[in-house]
Amino acid sequence: MADMKLFCRSISRHVMILGILGIIFMIAGIAVTTIHSALRGSGLGWGLIILGFLMLIIGVWRFANKQ
Numbered sequence: 758m759a760d761m762k763l764f765c766r767s768i769s770r771h772v773m774i775l776g777i778l779g780i781i782f783m784i785a786g787i788a789v790t791t792i793h794s795a796l797r798g799s800g801l802g803w804g805l806i807i808l809g810f811l812m813l814i815i816g817v818w819r820f821a822n823k824q
Contacts, residue, residue: 769823775816782809 786805789796796802 772816772820779809779813
């Protein structure tokens with residue numbers, strides 16, 4: 758039950774969670790770096806972008822290795 762079918766491929770929940778969190782972190786990082794607020798220029802935005810990108814890459818890597 759931990760797998761979902763998408764285009765005849767099974768996707769584990771770990772891969773979906775990594776992908777979704779990666780996208781959310783990237784969007785939050787882009788928002789922090791572009792919106793004028795107190796956090797702009799603190800490095801938090803770039804940290805979130807890098808963390809989101811790494812999570813997305815790990816999710817894609819795990820998806821490719823499971824096939």
